[in-house]
Amino acid sequence: MKSPNTLLLSSITLAVLTLAQQAQAQAQAGADQAPSPAASKEVQAEIQQVVVTGVAAAGGIRKVDSAFSITTANEEQLKAASPTSTADILKLVPGVYAEATGGQSGANIEVRGFPSGSDSPFVSVQMQGNPIYPVPTLSFFEGSSAFRLDDTIERVEVLRGGPSTIFSSGQPGATMNFILKKGTDTPEGSIRFSTGTGELRRVDLFYGGKISDGWYGTVGGFYRKTNGVRDAGFPADDGSQITATLTRKLDQGELTLYARRTNDKNAFYTGVPLISSNEGRSISEFPGFDPLKGTLMSNEMRRFTVEAGPGKTLNYNLGDGRGLKATVFGAEFDQKFGGWTVSNKFNRFDGDMNTIAMFTGNNPLSMGAYNTAALKANGGTAATATYLDGTPVADSQQVVQAGLWAVEKKMKSFSDELRVSKEWMKDNVVTVGGYFADYSSDDTWYLGSSHLMTAVPNARLINVKLNNGVVVANNGKDGPVFYAPNASYDGRNTAFYISNGWKLNEQVRLDAGVRRERQKLDATISQLTTGDTDGNPLTVYNNNTSMPTGAYTALHRSDSATSFTVGGNYKLGKDSSLFARANTGHTFVSFDDLRNAGSQAKVDDRNVLPTPKIKQIEVGYKTVGQLFSAYINYFHTEFDGIAFQQILANGNILNSVSGSKGNGVEVEFAVRPVRDLTLNLTGNYQDSTYKDNPLTAGKQVQRQPKLQFRFTPTYRVGLGENNAVKLYGTYTQIGARWADQANQQYLPKYHTVDLGALFTFGEKIELRLSANNVGNQLGLTEGNSRLTTGNSGPINARPLFGRSWEASLMYRF
Template structure:
């Protein structure tokens, strides 16, 4: 007997599939149409922008709602939604380290520029104790963000060859609208956001908004981690075939800065576990006991600082954006003026944990090895007393202790930038753009680095005093180390650039463009010469011997550089809403103030001019498409660097090096909408970047950057009557990295899970709950950057934040 099986009719299967696809497409059509028609303005020749899908470069965008779903802990943390970028936002609101795929950087964010409305907030992306995201606070006055990677950015604005992060402010419209939002959460968070915009009079529109927030933070130091607020406003005048918008923002915000905590490293750094008694996800060494600390800056000169000030921002920003059509010409001008204090009053961990008994033993050896101390004491030490600074009492010999510097860096920044450009269609869809850019900026610094303090290796640590039996004082009021670097410096910079670009739409399918930029930079500075002193003229107080202090004389520094940048790209449209593109560019970064200082303090005549102007060459090839069922943005990249300078501030001084690198990889943004209300999104990158040109590290992996990282973000909208619930989440994988150029400090991979729910309660009311790192993953963003080489056993390193929750209620009107 023949065995047969019954299958549904092919026509029924086809009809079912077609019905499902048709349903998905109908639901997703509105959102996808917005995506397809979305216009971006960052990196485009025309000030009016270009459809995202028609750009021949890689750019990521996020709306206000997408930003809220990402639940960033800081401005830098926004970059976690961008493939090819790894942001170490574990320091808190400020002081992030941001790495761009294939771009070698050891700290801060030298290859990321932060803009508002197309203007760089500060034209230099990084200085010591400053990186661009520290000068910006995210709030509900922001409409969207655009993040351009590579592409034509080498010729526009500040000429950033890495990533340009452009925040676009809301403007007033014909219909008045506003919102009020209250947020609470982990760390006793209390935050109020508000914004209102609308029509003021015929042709006049306005927007005003801001926030105020206070929180103890996920890592509770016993005092507010973040305390402050911001007020922003804009005024728009509609013109005949044009528009003028002026805007202003004032920020006053104090933000605690978090560095490493005690951990246990084993298996050559491949396994990281908790230090006994210390929660690495929520703990911090900072405490009220050390909140107000003293810096002994010289004979008769003591200064008091507050750790609660952290890496804060006190600034004012004003700017304008003008666009106008004049007799076939598109004219655009953008300018801003920024002035602010971005001080760093923070703890920086030093040597790895050890027992109190071992610390005293090492202190005895060190003191007895110093002839001046032994002579002043009259005899070598044989023992020591170790007691708590507050409350007295002997510290047990097996108590684990650590050293951490309480540093103070006062930094006053000022800048003015202006970019003017004109564009004209000269026929046959060929548009020429020409422009000029100017930036004037300055930084005035007072530094006190070192100032080591001895404390227990416990959350909210206690300070410790140590005195040897021959009278030598190793630690007094917790202070066990001098200020080892205390320069006073003033720097000024001026950049001028001209650029020209040509964009030619050959036919409906092919578009090509090319451009070049010529830029000059002049920087100068005056930095104090330093000498070492004993502030109390007492050799027995060993904790302050050899204190660094200005000698009263200064060294003048200056340098002039000129560089050219190029870009060329092409786009071929496969269909109306899909395309492939190719791009090549050559860019540069100039020497910044700190490079000038580092070289000048070694050999003013020779080293200053031997530091090269860093150059980068990039090649990209990509594919873009967006349909109701799916969208895809995929880009392969190749990078080559020369002349990148690095600095590392260790427990004993500052190390410098120069090298190059080369890299390759693929980054991707993919989305699938298979069912009604459901979206599955996958973003990430794979890269292989290594050092070159420096024989001590050539062939090593570029530090801090994972070879592979991705974010899987599903979301589902469930209609309930006239309203809906939206469930969303993100599973993130960060691959293993090396913390240092020598590839000795291993940072294991880690995975985190974020969850959220948005409830539409009415036409005007919504409730949102978000949780980050809900799986309490222990992941490291850096090792002990104060030390060189690998360590096992007790270490200091900086982990990600533990589980945190936020709940917000928003009223729209």
């Protein structure tokens, strides 16, 4: 019997060959004919779509001619997707699964077959081809958190695998590149007002045009305030952003400067109480708690204090959440002269990426059960539980524990990439490049500070005292800070690469590249001890508080690695092609890996932190036509040596090293059976499992569904006098996943339906209505990441947002 992988590869090969034969027949039949005049503007735009991400040439290459997997979305496609955050855009991309239910920031993003437990280690976020921050993820930072969407964005390109191991920051997973609008000879401007769920109030502005001969500029931004779908009683999102570009047209070249300032506060949502049954296969509402719109956060706990040491208390505000207060400045320069092409891109990032948020701990239990456990641990014969106003808490009241964590991160970076290209023989272009990045992060952490609260929306805090004088919970606080390091990290990456692109004939293009990179990390990390912040052993909630000793440990690590790619494209017709690609890539040890491994992080025969290695193979088919468009590819991944960390509810840290392997298929398909009707299908199937670690070998890679897809029909209705309405909707299905490496916490499959309508009145006015999760489907994106096993009964987990709506009115001028 054939293996599933063999059957999968056979099916994909058959499908690709069938489509290829059809496309080749069509191409031969119409080889001497001009493009069909019936092709719509949208199809013509797709045919001419040029991508610049992962391409050696400064001018880019047509998407349909590219020899790699890349998804693009223009301004209208981005708005129609109605993303709840930057990370939520990735629902448009097959092979990527984004858990965007934490709010504007703090998403977990998984890439096809790449093993990751949280954050987004294999997704780099770029603006104008520059990494906003050279490292894609750190503890309490993932790249999409450093970018906010607004009307200054022209399009986004998401490259998966392919040649990305060679260029820019060398990301082997996915590169998400946002392209800003630039000024043109035709001035354009817009103002957009939005309202919606959570008393949303938002205004977006944009203007761009010609300043003088050869000079062009744009400026735009937003202001927004909302209570969000999960109303905590205080604003969930409150902030603004402004972006500007300045472009100078040169003789055979161009220079663009850009700057962006963001000051945004975003509440961060973690798990809520739920009922799990049938070993996690069934999830239902916890009594008295709406999992679609409820949050434990409340005004009662919004402002909280951290007991950081004897006589040292710090004040924080949950409304600050996982915010962004940062400035980005960059430039891109392209110039041709004397047969040479020079390109240079640099970026400077300086900002605060703090996390002030609630993190759920143990599963819900009754007040009586909590009191019994408190008495067993601390002696005494009776416990008294009261709310902060002194009224008693019934023993039957369900309660939960959640930590109010404070993490301060001050981050800076500078990156620069220089490329020089020359056609040294006919149709053969060599590109030589260099990449440099310097980056730092100054961290102060206070993890823990467990608080006891009711298991209801907008929870109330609870005090607990025993009759022997022990104070178990005071102002709700029933646990100390369990991990309080402060540290300074510095990193430097230097890379050199060479790439060669060769057009053999009108049908065949080949390219290959090699990159050599070195990383150096230095860190100064506080040594920790534990102590009692008030010197009173009866106040057990602050005993054993983690705090720095005043002494520091210096750590250092240097690594080098080589990446390689080779690929080719075979044109079947004017607008259809086959491609194949293989690459090897790597990721480096991060600041947090260095801290966790301590002195063992050095490179030698006892090294517990190897440099992860990745191998990828892709075979695909692309075609664009009036009747249908198709982007289909098969992929295979091999991953070796990735380090994992999990912080448990009791403060213990689990570390492990593993690898993975996977096979899968990605599809982007659009059918236009009749005029004004488009049927889109995107998705992927994958079979990715762990290897190398006997505790997890053969288990499904965590958080990644085997099957996910989105089906989006769109229909346009003309209303006469240049007026029209476009109706669209999306059915999304996400397959079952495991929340952990050992495949103990089951996350059942779920589906959602989103709807939208765009009314256009002439060329000036647009009215857009959208609704997400209109069926109020209950689906989990994350289990309790601070527990190692799943169980039936009350649990904490992070579900989808409930039904929400938004309306926006735009005027173009």
